[in-house]
Amino acid sequence: MEKMIKLTIDNKLVEVPEGTTILDAAKQIGVEIPTLCYMHLGDMGIEHKPGGCRICVVEVEGRRNLAPSCNSKCAEGMVVNTHNMRVLNARKTVMELMLSDHPFDCLVCAKSGNCDLQSIAIKLGVRELHYKGEQSTYKVDYSPSIIRDMDKCIMCRRCETMCNDIQTVGALSAVNRGFESVVAPAFEMDLEKSTCTYCGQCVAVCPTGALTEKDHTNQLIRDLADPKKTVVVQTAPAVRAALGEEFGMEPGTLVTGKMVSALRQLGFNSVFDTDFAADLTIMEEGTELLDRLKKHLEGDKDVKLPILTSCCPAWVNFFEHHFPDMKDIPSTARSPQQMFGPIAKNYLAKQMGINREDMIVVSIMPCLAKKYECQRDEFKVDGDPDVNYSISTRELANLIKQANMDFLGLPEDEFDNPMGESTGAGVIFGTTGGVIEAAARTAYEVYTGKTLKTVDFKALRGMEGIRSATVDFDGLPINIGIAHGLGNARKLLEDIRDGKSQYHAIEIMACPGGCIGGGGQPLHHGDSSILKKRAAALYREDEGKAIRKSHENPYIIKLYEEFLGKPCSELSHKLLHTHYFDKSTDIEIE
Amino acid sequence: MAKIKLAKSKVDKLVEICKSFDNEGSELINVLHKAQQTFGYLPAEVQEIIARELNVSVAHVYGVVTFYSFFSMVPKGEFPISICMGTACYVRGGEKVLEEFKRQLNVPVGETTDDGKFSISCLRCVGACGLAPVVTVGERVYGRVSVGDVADIIKEYQQ
Incomplete structure (x- = not known):
C-alpha cells in the first residue's frame, strides 16, 4: 500500500500519496495554482516540469525560499500557502x-487570445512593468509550415519535450546560456534546413x-475574390x-454539414471531401499491398514487406530524414490530399471546362x-502545385469568425x-488505426472474393501508442502494426531494420491520436479524453454511411x-504515386 | 541532401573516440572533451559525426557545445591564452589582466588573432588560487600576473 501524507494547504488539511507534488495536492482541494512552463500530457505519460518559469511558486513554512509547486513533493506536516x-x-x-x-505586439500576435x-499576466493582475532591460532580437524563421519568432520565447521548453521525447525528431534544443539562451535547431540554422518534420506538435504546445x-x-x-479563379476545397476527415x-x-x-455550409458561404465554387481521395488512396495502396x-x-x-502507409506527410x-x-x-x-489535387486539376477541370491554371x-x-x-x-x-495551399482547422475557424457567420445556426x-x-x-x-482498417476492408474483399460479414475491425482501434492485430484473410493471417506519435513509429522502424518485425502492413501517423490530434487542430492541451471523443465521432460518421468500403464508392468506380x-x-x-528522397546529412x- | 565534408582520418579518429566511450549518449561531454583535445576545436562536421555515432540529435550536441564555455567551434590559436576568472583570481585583478590581453591582441574572448597565433578564453579556477591571478598559455601556468606583465608574456611567444 502506498504511504499517505498529511499536509495543510491554504489552511485546509489534505491527504495525498507519498510523492505527490504540491501542485497536484492543491488541485485535489480545488486550488488551481497558475503554471506556465509546466505541461502534463496525461495518456502520453509525459509530465514536463522543469520548474524553470517560477510562476507556480508557493510558500512552505520553515523554508527560506519559495518552492516551485510543480516539482516540489509534499512532506508530512507541511504547511503551504499558495496566495499570501x-x-x-x-x-x-x-x-x-x-x-x-517580450515584444508588446499582443494586438497583432497570432496567439493573442x-x-x-x-x-497568466491577466490572472496575476500585472498592470505596471517595473523593469526595463535588454530585449532579445532574433531573426524570424519562416519555414513552409511553421514560423519561429524566438523574441517571444519564454524558455518553457515544452516544444523540446514534444520534439525530442514524444516525437524523437530531435530538431530543437536549448542552445547557448544565460540571456543568450534560446531554443533552436542545430547550429541555429533555419527550421527548413533541420530535421524538422513539420508535425506541428511544438506549435500545439x-x-x-x-x-x-x-x-x-x-x-x-x-x-476567393478573384473572378477569374475557380476555387475548390477539400476537407480532411479529422476537421469535422x-x-x-x-x-x-x-x-x-460532428459538424460536417455546418462546415460544408460555411465553406459554401465563404464563396468556394465547389466543396469537396478529402475522404473521396482517401477512398482512392485505399484503391491504390490496397492494390500495392496485395x-x-x-x-x-x-x-x-526481393519484395519489401511490411508495407508502410504513406498518407501522413510528417511521417x-x-x-x-531519419x-x-x-x-x-x-x-x-x-497522401489523400495529394491524390485529390491531380484528379481535380486533370479530370475535374476538364469536366468543368476550365484550364488547370485557373483552378485553385x-x-x-x-x-x-x-x-x-x-x-x-x-x-x-x-511550377503549378496540384494543391495550391492548405489551411488548418484553426485557420478555418478564424475565417468563419471573420465572415460573421453564426456557425451554430448554419444549416446542414x-x-x-x-x-x-x-x-x-x-x-x-482521420484517426489512428483508421487507414489500415479502411485498407483491410477493401483488401480482404478483393483478395478473398468474399463479402465481409462485418466491416468493423475493432482490434485495430484504440489509443495505445503501438498496437498490433492479426486479421484473418480467409485462412491467411495478416499481421498488422499501428503506431501513432513519431517516437512510437521509430520503435517499429528499428524492429524492421533489425529484422525483428513480423508485420505485413503497418500504419503510421505522426501525431498522437492520428490526424484528430494534428498540429493544426484546436488545442487539446494533452487531454486525451478530447482525442477519444474526436475519434468516436469519426467512427460514428462511418457507421452512419450507407457505403463503408472504398471500392464500393460509385464515383471512385x-x-x-x-x-x-x-x-x-x-x-x-x-498522377497518384510518388517517390521519396534521402534527406539525411x-x-x-575526402 | 545536406552534404558535409571531412577527411577520412578525422572521421576514423572520431569513430574511435566515440567507441572508447561505448557510443553512449550519456558520455557526450566526455566525447566532446576528447574530440576538442584531438582537433583543437569542434566544428559542425565533427558534431555531426559525434551525433551519428552516439545516436543523439545534432541539435542536442550543439546545445551542449554552446552551453559550456570550454568548448569552442572556432580553431584556437597556436598559443591559447586562458585567463582565470575564478573568485580568487577575479578579486585580485584577473579581469583587468583579461582586458589588457584583449586590448593588446585586439581580439574578443573566444576568438583567435588573424595570424592564428593567439586565442583568448576565460576559465574558472585551475586550483592554484595562491598564485592568483592566474594565466595559462598552452600548458604553461603564469602566477601573480599583473597588467604590466601582459606585454612580456605575449612577447615570449611572438618569435
Missing part, C-alpha cells in the same frame, strides 16, 4: 521580468506566439470532428505538415459531386472507368 502577499508579489515580479524581454503568457503556423488565410481571401470546439461545441461534435503480398507468398525474396518527412535506408518500404501511394485547389487540414507537402516539387506541374449542407462522395472507410482515415483505367495503372502511377569522406 509574498507569493503573489513573487509571481508578479517573475511575470514582469519575463515581460521585460490563445496565449498562456497573456492569460507553445504557450506564446513563439511558434505559430504559416497562415494562408489572406491568400485564400484574395483567391474538431472544428466545432472553436465555436464552443463539445469535443466530438501485389506485394502475392509476390511474397510466391516466394519472391514521410521523418523517414526521409530512416532513408528504408525509403523503399513505404507505399508509393500519395485548397485543402482544410488538421495538419501543418500538409502546408509543406503542397509545395514539394514532385507535386507540381510546371451536403458536399458537391463527384469528389464529395465518400465511404465510411474514407472518414476513419466511375473515375477508374472513365479516366484511370485500373488501380496502379500507368496513369495512376503518374551526407558525410562525404
